[in-house]
Amino acid sequence: MNSEQLNIEFLRVKDAAYRYAVSLLHNPTDAEDLVQDLYEKLWRRRLLLRQSGFQSLVLTSARNMALDRLRERERRRLMTDIDEAVGQSVELKELSDEVAIIKRIILGLPEREREVIHLRDVEAMEFADIAEVVGSNVAAVRMAHSRARQRVREEFSKIMNYGL
Amino acid sequence: MDYNNFKEYGVAEQAMKAYAEQCREERVVVRLHEPRKVGQWQKIALAMAMVAVVVGVAWLSRPEVYGYVNGEPIYSLVEAQQQAEQIMANLSQGGVDGENILQSLFTIE
Numbered sequence: 220m221n222s223e224q225l226n227i228e229f230l231r232v233k234d235a236a237y238r239y240a241v242s243l244l245h246n247p248t249d250a251e252d253l254v255q256d257l258y259e260k261l262w263r264r265r266l267l268l269r270q271s272g273f274q275s276l277v278l279t280s281a282r283n284m285a286l287d288r289l290r291e292r293e294r295r296r297l298m299t300d301i302d303e304a305v306g307q308s309v310e311l312k313e314l315s316d317e318v319a320i321i322k323r324i325i326l327g328l329p330e331r332e333r334e335v336i337h338l339r340d341v342e343a344m345e346f347a348d349i350a351e352v353v354g355s356n357v358a359a360v361r362m363a364h365s366r367a368r369q370r371v372r373e374e375f376s377k378i379m380n381y382g383l
Numbered sequence: 384m385d386y387n388n389f390k391e392y393g394v395a396e397q398a399m400k401a402y403a404e405q406c407r408e409e410r411v412v413v414r415l416h417e418p419r420k421v422g423q424w425q426k427i428a429l430a431m432a433m434v435a436v437v438v439g440v441a442w443l444s445r446p447e448v449y450g451y452v453n454g455e456p457i458y459s460l461v462e463a464q465q466q467a468e469q470i471m472a473n474l475s476q477g478g479v480d481g482e483n484i485l486q487s488l489f490t491i492e
Contacts (some may be wrong), residue, residue, distance in 0.1 A: 226415050237411035252410055258413050317398035325402070340399060341406045355477060367401075375395035 220266040229258055232274045236281040237344050243285035245326070253284050278338070278352045317375075321326040326375045331355075332367035337362050 233254055240250035253300070257280055261268065268276070325333055331353070338349045350360045446455040449463035457463045 222416055226417075228414070229413070233413055234410050238406055238409050241409070254411050255413055258415070262416050298473075315401065316397075317394060318402045321395070321398045321402040337406075341403045370393050371399065372395045375398065376392065380396065 220265050220270065222262065223263060225265045225268065228270060228273050229261065229277070232277045233258070235274070236277050238341060239278055239334075240281050240285050241336060242325075242333060242341075243282065244288060249293070250285075250345065253281060253288065257281055257284060266315055272351075275351045276349055279354075282334075282352060307330075311323050320375060320378055321371065324371050324378075327374075328367055328370060330342055332370070335363045336367040336371070 236257060237250055237254045241247055244250050245255065257277065260280070261277070266379045325336060328336065334353055335349060338344045338352060339346070344352075346357045346360050346364075347365075350357045353360065355363075446458040448458060449460050451467065452458045452466050459465065
């Protein structure tokens with residue numbers, strides 16, 4: 220892939236990578252930095268890249284980088300014990316009540332379920348592609364997605380009935 | 384599932400869809416490495432350099448001329464030797480008009 224092809228392909232998937240990074244890092248600024256770093260990394264290796272499976276490659280790389288950063292963030296937090304490092308949360312932009320509730324429920328899901336529900340319901344990816352990105356198999360991904368959806372529905376129902 | 388739950392699950396689905404749509408609108412700006420633009424003069428210079436290389440290669444690889452017979456160049460050393468021997472043989476036999484042969488070979492005026 221030459222640099223022009225890389226730019227075209229990357230522009231096509233960068234927003235999905237960004238949203239995925241936000242869902243993992245819970246911080247839009249960190250996610251922006253991650254996408255920029257990811258692009259630089261891909262640009263350096265552009266001659267080895269192919270167009271087929273490019274989206275999966277980008278999302279897998281974004282995931283790996285996000286996990287590295289989360290580990291680094293956790294290490295720093297433990298070492299310096301800075302309280303503000305803990306409280307990094309996604310800013311809730313002017314969302315309707317229901318959407319804000321959904322967003323909060325999704326944030327509270329276990330990591331794997333959160334990832335799968337994001338890739339499936341937000342990015343509309345196929346289960347096979349999701350399995351490739353998260354390094355799992357299709358059956359496990361289907362199950363995680365089903366569990367996540369069920370949990371979201373139940374939590375949502377609970378909140379609507381009894382309040383927060 | 385009772386009716387209330389069913390209704391709430393429907394609202395949850397709607398909210399989930401709205402959430403997904405809002406997420407999809409999120410955009411990020413990245414600084415791309417722009418491919419370097421090749422200017423017109425650079426293209427002309429490149430074309431001229433390529434022509435010069437082709438001409439140079441053609442000049443260096445031109446065949447060596449070992450002589451001329453009736454104005455035509457001879458590129459083979461063996462053929463040139465054979466032609467020379469033939470002429471010498473004709474001259475030594477004396478059956479041929481040497482001056483005419485020389486004239487035909489060297490265009491003596």
